[in-house]
Amino acid sequence: MRVFRILGRNxxxxxxxxxxxxxxxxxxxxxxxxxxxxxxxxxxxxYNVNNFAVLVEKDVTIVAFIENEATDEELKQIEEQINxxxxxxxxEFQSKEDITNDMIKSSDIFKNIMEGWSLDENxxxxxxxxxxxxxxxxxxxxxxxxxxxxxxxxxxxxxMVEQLVKVFEVVEKISLIxxxxxxxxxxxxxxxxxxxxxxxxxxxxxxMRLVGASNLNIKIPFILEGLFLGILGSIxxxxxxxYGYMALFKNFNGQLFSPFIKLIDPSPFVYYVSxxxxxxxxxxxxxxxxxxxxxxxxx
Amino acid sequence: MDLINIRKAKKVYKxxxxxxxxxxxxxxxxxxxxxxxxxxxxxSTLIKMLYREEKPTSGQIIVGGIDVAKLKNSKVYKLxxxxxxxxxxxxxxxxxxxxxxxxxxxxxxxxPKDEIHKRVIKVLELVGLKNRLKSYPxxxxxxxxxxxxxxxxxVNGPKLLICDEPTGNLDEETSSEIMxxxxxxxxxxxxxxxxxxxRKIVKKMKKRVILLDAGRVLKDYEEGTYKNESI
Numbered sequence: 108m109r110v111f112r113i114l115g116r117n118x119x120x121x122x123x124x125x126x127x128x129x130x131x132x133x134x135x136x137x138x139x140x141x142x143x144x145x146x147x148x149x150x151x152x153x154y155n156v157n158n159f160a161v162l163v164e165k166d167v168t169i170v171a172f173i174e175n176e177a178t179d180e181e182l183k184q185i186e187e188q189i190n191x192x193x194x195x196x197x198x199e200f201q202s203k204e205d206i207t208n209d210m211i212k213s214s215d216i217f218k219n220i221m222e223g224w225s226l227d228e229n230x231x232x233x234x235x236x237x238x239x240x241x242x243x244x245x246x247x248x249x250x251x252x253x254x255x256x257x258x259x260x261x262x263x264x265x266x267m268v269e270q271l272v273k274v275f276e277v278v279e280k281i282s283l284i285x286x287x288x289x290x291x292x293x294x295x296x297x298x299x300x301x302x303x304x305x306x307x308x309x310x311x312x313x314x315m316r317l318v319g320a321s322n323l324n325i326k327i328p329f330i331l332e333g334l335f336l337g338i339l340g341s342i343x344x345x346x347x348x349x350y351g352y353m354a355l356f357k358n359f360n361g362q363l364f365s366p367f368i369k370l371i372d373p374s375p376f377v378y379y380v381s382x383x384x385x386x387x388x389x390x391x392x393x394x395x396x397x398x399x400x401x402x403x404x405x406x
Numbered sequence: 407m408d409l410i411n412i413r414k415a416k417k418v419y420k421x422x423x424x425x426x427x428x429x430x431x432x433x434x435x436x437x438x439x440x441x442x443x444x445x446x447x448x449x450s451t452l453i454k455m456l457y458r459e460e461k462p463t464s465g466q467i468i469v470g471g472i473d474v475a476k477l478k479n480s481k482v483y484k485l486x487x488x489x490x491x492x493x494x495x496x497x498x499x500x501x502x503x504x505x506x507x508x509x510x511x512x513x514x515x516x517x518p519k520d521e522i523h524k525r526v527i528k529v530l531e532l533v534g535l536k537n538r539l540k541s542y543p544x545x546x547x548x549x550x551x552x553x554x555x556x557x558x559x560x561v562n563g564p565k566l567l568i569c570d571e572p573t574g575n576l577d578e579e580t581s582s583e584i585m586x587x588x589x590x591x592x593x594x595x596x597x598x599x600x601x602x603x604x605r606k607i608v609k610k611m612k613k614r615v616i617l618l619d620a621g622r623v624l625k626d627y628e629e630g631t632y633k634n635e636s637i
Contacts, residue, residue, distance in 0.1 A: 109516035116513050127501040314497050317457075318511040318558060319487035322480055404479075 114327075121331035125339070131307060132336060138300040139340025139392065142293035143384050147348040149289055150380055153282030158371045160275035169237040169249050169263040175203075177257040182233065188255050189235060194248045199236045206231050232259060242272055290387060298395030301333060305399035312403045322404050329400045330393050337392025341385045348384065349377040409435045409565060409597050410456065415465035417451050417621075425451035427621040428465070433599065435565070438592045440608050440632075441601045443618035449601045452618065453568050456599070457489050458482050470565050487515075490559025490567045490596075494574035496551040498543040498558075504530070505539040508558045515562070529557045533587050549580035553587065560591055567591060569600040573607065581607060608632060 125132045171189075173182065182200075189198050207229060210217045221229075237252065239245050245263055253261040305312075315325045353373045361370050410433040417426040425448045433439055441449050454460040455467055458474050467474040470488045477485060498507050505526060512522045530536050533553040543551050552572055559567055569588065573581035585607055592598045602608060608615055615632040617625040 112518070113514070113516040124501075310497065311499060314499060315510075315514075316482070317486060317491055317497070318514065319483045319562070320514045321483040324483070324514045 113324075117328045117331055121328040122335060124328065124332050125335050128308070132339075134303075135300050135336045135392070135395075136340040138296055139293075139337060139388055140343045142289075142296055143341055143344040143388055144347060146286065146289045146293055146387060147344050147380060147384055149282070149286050150383065151348065151352060153279075153286055154376070154380075155371055156275075156278050156282060159368055160279065162369055163271065164242045164275070165238070167239075167242060167245065167263065167268050169235075169239065169245065169252060169261060171235040171237065171252050171255075171258050172260045172262075173233040173235070174257045174259045175232060177233070181257050185235065185255055185257060189237060189252060192248060192251060194239045194241055194244050196238045196240045198238070201234050201236060203229060203231045203233050206234070242268070293387065294391045294394060298391065298398050301336065301392065301395035302399035302402070305329065305396065305403070309403055312400065316404075325404065326397065326400050329396045333392035333394070333396030334389050335392075336396075337388035337390070338385065340392065341388035344384050345381040348380055349373075352377050352380075407435050408432045409437075409470060410599075411466075411468045413466045415455065415462045415467050417448075417455065417460060418463045425621055426455075426462070429621065429623060431616070431623060433597065435597055436592070436595055438589070438598045438611070438613040439600070440611070440613055440615045441599060441618060442603070442605070442608060442615060443624070447618040448621040449618055450570065451621075453570060453599060453601055456566075457491055457568055458485050487562065488565050490556075490562075490564040492552070492555050492559050492567065492569045492572045494571040496543070496548075496555045498551060498554055500543055503540050503542055504535060504546070504554050507543070507554055508561050511558050511561050525561055526557075529561045530554075532560075532590065533557045547580075548576050549583060552576065552580075552584055556584070556587060556591070560596060563596075565597060567596050567598045569598065569602075571601055571603065573602065573604055578606075582610075585611060 171185075173185065177185075186198075186200065189195060207221055207224075210231075211221050235252075237248070239248050245268060246265070249261045249263050249265075252258060312325055356370050356373050359370065361372070362368055363370060410431065412429055412431040415426055415429045416424070418424045429448075429452070441452065443449050451460060455462050455474060456469055458477055462475050465475070469485065472485050472488070474485065499510065502510065508526045508530060509522050512525060517525075527536065530539065533556055535550060535553050535557065538546065538550065543554065546554065552575075556567075556572070567588070572588070573584055576584065581604065588598055588600070589611070609632065612630040612632075614629050615625075615627040616623055617627070
């Protein structure tokens, strides 16, 4: 009962304190707001780049062209061998007839040329389309497939894919480092702002000590105050991120510049980002206050 | 019974200045003691050690059964809850009302709301400020602010009330009113130690007077024996 009474009073006092020290609170809140905005933009950017990378990686396919002499039996053998490969996520067989028919359907020019071909004249080959789980090992998998009997040629966009993977890896690392360091910088900036605001309340802490408040008695209201500042500071970034991103998504129809670059669907993405922002705000606000008060308790 | 027992207390500041030399002093429960002396004689250091704002360099200081020299920083609050302190500059929470300033000292113990209300009203009545509950410190006169500080210092019924020049900022009439309040509190059983420069007050009150000089007790006047001395 006593503990709840004390906690209740702490919550009430810290809430009051936010408003009674309004100008100082505003300093902390706006510093949280600005830094969280930057954090939020970098989270949105890096997640979208990542998402784009994942989508592109999913699109990369190994195409294995099979010798025309291969019998049905041999085709089955190849299929079984592909099936046993570890890095294969899925595969699809396209017979030369299917491909020819698709191409004839797709354009009149193809139709005119290809309809004249007899079965033997048709240069199109039976193919396996293979998707891999780990794109970094696509080269090895392609080589393995190429070494199989009756496989004529294997193509997967060699060179380009490797480069793309490298670029994405770098982008991913850079964006991760950016988000992490931004959060650290935010924590530091905010905790310093709060430290300064609390410094101006040194007398208050002194009085609290004087009337017999234990260190915990003193710390808790300040830490709760930091929590409130964190929540208040994350409101504007959350609103801007959520509505801004939704508007952006709507405006560009979910894609940027070309259908190739797809944006992440706002729901539930913006909720996650909002959750992360409020958590960072709270964490950073509390840590800032705690660091600041601790300094004044070493008497 | 002794409430305060100081034996061979010595305080040397980091700057090398020795403020208190081998000081011995005993103060009984219920006493009203003035500590006087010229500036720099160690008055402030002495009372700061009593509420553990400063630690003695050597020697023993026992206040209400607690050995101040051995008290850990994190346990200081245990001592402070037995002691009320009043300063020349009042030290009130500027952004809290009179009621909140006094109630604060009880709230940290987690006392029930009704009890806090009862005790705060009672103590504000004692210092004559029952009708200023909702005022903020800057709306009060110096004398009134000091009364609030006294109310806050005694609201949890401390054994000891330490006053560091409580009348230093007040005019003669207001000082005399504050002294009446302190006398009243003393009569209710609280031991009071008061540092002052105001010899008129000391003479008028006819209490025990301790005269410090250069960190030592120069004279210890029994109740009513202090006359108009030169120091």
